[in-house]
Amino acid sequence: MVYLPFQARRLEAQLDDQMIAYRKLVSMKSDGSENDIESDIERSLKQLQHVNSQMQTWVSSGGSEVLSHTLTRHMEILQDLTQEFYRLRSSLRVKQQHASLLDLRDFDRAKFDVEEASDSADQALLREQTAISRSTGQMDNVISQAQATLGSLMTQRSTFGGITSKISNVSSRLPTINHVLSSIRRKKSMDTIILSLVASVCAFLIFIYWLSK
Numbered sequence: 001m002v003y004l005p006f007q008a009r010r011l012e013a014q015l016d017d018q019m020i021a022y023r024k025l026v027s028m029k030s031d032g033s034e035n036d037i038e039s040d041i042e043r044s045l046k047q048l049q050h051v052n053s054q055m056q057t058w059v060s061s062g063g064s065e066v067l068s069h070t071l072t073r074h075m076e077i078l079q080d081l082t083q084e085f086y087r088l089r090s091s092l093r094v095k096q097q098h099a100s101l102l103d104l105r106d107f108d109r110a111k112f113d114v115e116e117a118s119d120s121a122d123q124a125l126l127r128e129q130t131a132i133s134r135s136t137g138q139m140d141n142v143i144s145q146a147q148a149t150l151g152s153l154m155t156q157r158s159t160f161g162g163i164t165s166k167i168s169n170v171s172s173r174l175p176t177i178n179h180v181l182s183s184i185r186r187k188k189s190m191d192t193i194i195l196s197l198v199a200s201v202c203a204f205l206i207f208i209y210w211l212s213k
Helices: 003-027 034-060 065-212
Strands: none
Touching (some): 003 065
8 A cells, every 4th residue: 555645646646736737828829729628637536536535545544644644645736726727717717708709709790890881892892873863854854854855856846947937938929019009009090180180171171261251
């Protein structure tokens, strides 16, 4: 049983080295290697527990008092190492969860940024389509007004064409009308002359008749 304390000290030294490496790992960013170190530490703790159990069995069967004190010391070391391991592992789990939450938040934020950018692009496209539709509507209104104006101009053109035709017809008939009017005026003048002559002759005859009395 003399070799049991030696095995216990060897395992304790091994656990010290493993715990130092584990502390560094906890203080750094997790890279996935903590699982291997945790497995090694748990294995060493179980081995130390087994050695302590063997020493306790020997002490209970009437071993020396010195070995009993040695066993008490090794059990205290095992308890301290176990508690520190659980504390470090718990701290590492909290750190990992916090990192996962941060990664998830960053992912959600990136996703939100992408969706927001997509929404912004959709909104910009929608605004552009609305502007195009508005411009198209305005162009349609302008075209409709232009068509209405063209129709009005065509109507006016037809009206003016009719007036022009009538004026042309009147102009073409003016020589004839002028000729008729001239003839009427000449006839009126002749009638006036004749009436004047008749009146003069009548007046002359009356004057002679009056003298003959």
